Amino acid sequence: MGNSIFAKALKARITALSLVLMTLLWGCEKEVVDVATTTDVNMLGYFEKNANQFSSLIKILEKTEVAGFLAAYGSYTMFAPTNEAIDIFLKEKGATSVDQLDAEEMKRIIRLHLLEDTIPTSTFTDGKLPKITMLGQYVITGAEVENGASRTRVNRQANVIQANIRVGNGIIHTIDRVLQPASKTVAQMLESNPEYSIFTAALKATGLFNQLNTTGAGIWYTVLGQKNSVYQKMGISNYNALKAKYSHTGNPADKSDSLYLNMAYHILNDSKYLADLVTATSHVTLAPQEVITSKLKGEQVLINEDIFNGVLEKGALVDRKASDNTATNGVLHDVTENYQIKKRNPVRVYFDVADQPEIRILPQFRRQGSPNVVFPVGSFKDIYFEGSNSPTISYVTGADANAGYAYNDYLLVRMSDNVARLVEFTTPSLVKGRYKVWIAFRQIGNTAPLQVYFNNQVLPRTIDMKLFYPGGVERELLAQGIKHYLADNPGNSHARLAGTITVETTGRHKIKFVGLANTNGVHRLDMIQFIPEDQDQLYPKIKRDGTLVYE
Incomplete structure (x- = not known):
């Protein structure tokens, strides 16, 4: 997995970096951290300017032939160990200098310190970071109290001692220990x-x-x-x-x-x-x-x-x-407590169609106002689409805070006879039982009505995204198969009922959309909700940040 992640990152930069990359070998209390900015062109330049802190790291970067990579254009986050951190690492390895370290092992270790995205501490959570490292392993962060002050802990191995050092090609977080990759199954x-x-x-x-x-x-x-x-x-x-x-x-x-x-x-x-x-x-x-x-x-x-x-x-x-x-x-x-198999009743699932593995790794993922990303046929593991005239699916984030989409993003696709003839999603796991299926979208004019299928069984209602939310008493509209699914500022977004399904076996299933006419319009698909038929179909609603809001 690590090699594939790194290869994708390398491919994305190949045009701008071809001369450089030819040399590479690998295809409670407020937190107390120092925050710095810099006008240095890149990460390597910053390390060289501050050699009193990072001379050992520079040697490792040169030994692993990563120095040129960090001197070039890009968008990265690096957890940078100081000289003192590397001295501790050398002592643990029984070595006295960087030259005695194994180059292949150091390549793995350096990849664990690098992510292809700019991730400031303001986006850190108590858990894994949203992007995977170039090694293909996740980094986890969390706040721990030490001597009355809260510090950011990384992989339970190192503390962040200087954060958010912004350079031309990303962000540096200085750490007091070298991070060690996982070595056990x-x-x-x-x-x-x-x-x-x-x-x-x-x-x-x-x-x-x-x-x-x-x-x-x-x-x-x-x-x-x-x-x-x-x-x-x-x-x-x-x-x-x-x-x-x-x-x-x-x-x-x-x-x-x-x-x-x-x-x-x-x-x-x-x-x-x-x-x-x-x-x-x-x-x-x-x-x-x-x-x-x-x-x-x-x-x-x-x-x-x-x-x-x-x-x-x-x-x-x-x-x-x-x-x-x-x-x-x-x-x-x-x-901390025993749990065991018990008879399971159906559970509601709010399927964010834009939350796909191929999208999740993008720097644009759920970043408001980011440029659109266009995916051709064959790009997704869990989305199949086909048609004529080179159909595509675009990942789009809301342009502003008032955009009416869950998680501020959606998929844009033109589903019609003459473009994307069909689009089929693999659902998250559904517990066997009976569900009502709601299609959540943002209204848009001149678009083809859609026929919906679950496991190739046609659902009774077509979905027409040209239609506006009509307004009125919510519970009365709900009885007509129309509802607001967003709790905050839904705008022109709403959901319509496609029908009721029977899930025969617990697991992942297929839901398919087929355009019923030839049009030039597109579809803005946000979410598919599978709600057990005996549960409230209106609440909980979802806020744009993903928080559930109960009645």
Whole structure:
């Protein structure tokens, strides 16, 4: 993954940097940090001007042949270790100079310190940064109190000691330690921690341990681990007691065995940090047709806290400080309470169609007023479209704070017989059940009406984006299949009901749009809402920043 991320970054700069890149080898209290600006042309120039702080870093950049890269045009963020930080690193390695370090290892380490975007500390959150590093591993940040002052901690390894140093090709954050890449698989991380010995033994008995010890392109897992203390509160002191409680066949390796299913229910087939968990309401697990739900409640991240039939089912608390542990093949979280498979009722899903992996890596992602990005056919993993006259999909962010789009962005596509004949999305995971499907868009004139299909089954209502929100009593309009889905300043954006669907199996599905006429108009598609038919179809609404607003 790291090589592909870096290759994309390199390709984006190849025209302007061809002479340079030919030399490269790799295709509570207010936070206390120093903030600086500079007129230096680029990062390398800043490091050279401040060699008293960064002479060792310069040597590493030269040794890894990255110096020329940082001397050129671009838009980067670098976590820059000081001379003192590198001295500590050398001591840990048993070396006395940079020359004694392995060049290939240092290339990996430097890539972990570099992101292709300008990310100031004002956008840092308690969790992963929105962009992945050039190594292909995420950096996590968080505030920690030290001597009465709050400091920004990076990967739980380093402190930011000088932030937001703006140079011609990006932002530098000075740090007091060298960041170390993940070196263990999720399985190895669990095995190396004796506090997870019962959980690890169960993974080995089910065969899931070997799966979590696998690495390769596209192989990513998220594990919600339970420490021995969680099981001990249940009266389970060792693996044999766990097996006796959960294994109904006596063979945990049997994929129908309840212990196997229980352990598989703690694993997601993707790499999801806490920030990813709380931005979606449900997540598919390795247990067939079973999902977990997640929510952010104040500062707490909770698994499977839901209200069914008016009764609150308390969730399992995630230990935020002990979670977001990056592995070479995923991420490990710590859950402080036991949770297990239970009968799952349908859960509402607000599908932001612009939140695609290929868009998420862009510097423009959810940045208001950024230039449009145009994607030709074949650009997306989870969006299929075809047609004539070279159809495209454009990613567009709202031009101003009053733009009526969730997350201030949308997809622009001309769906008609003579351009994009059809556009098909792969949905997020949907729990099996009955849902009403709402198409959320911004009104635009001269555009073709759309026929909507779910898993190739036609829905009864066409969607005509020429139509304005008619105004009137909200609940009366809702009965007609019309609603405002945005809580703040919706403008000309609204949603219309396409129909009611039956989701037969829990998982990801297909929703398709087909243009019914030849027109020159375009479609501005913002969101698709799947709301269980027995739940309120109007609330919660969503604010432009993604916050849910309840009635």
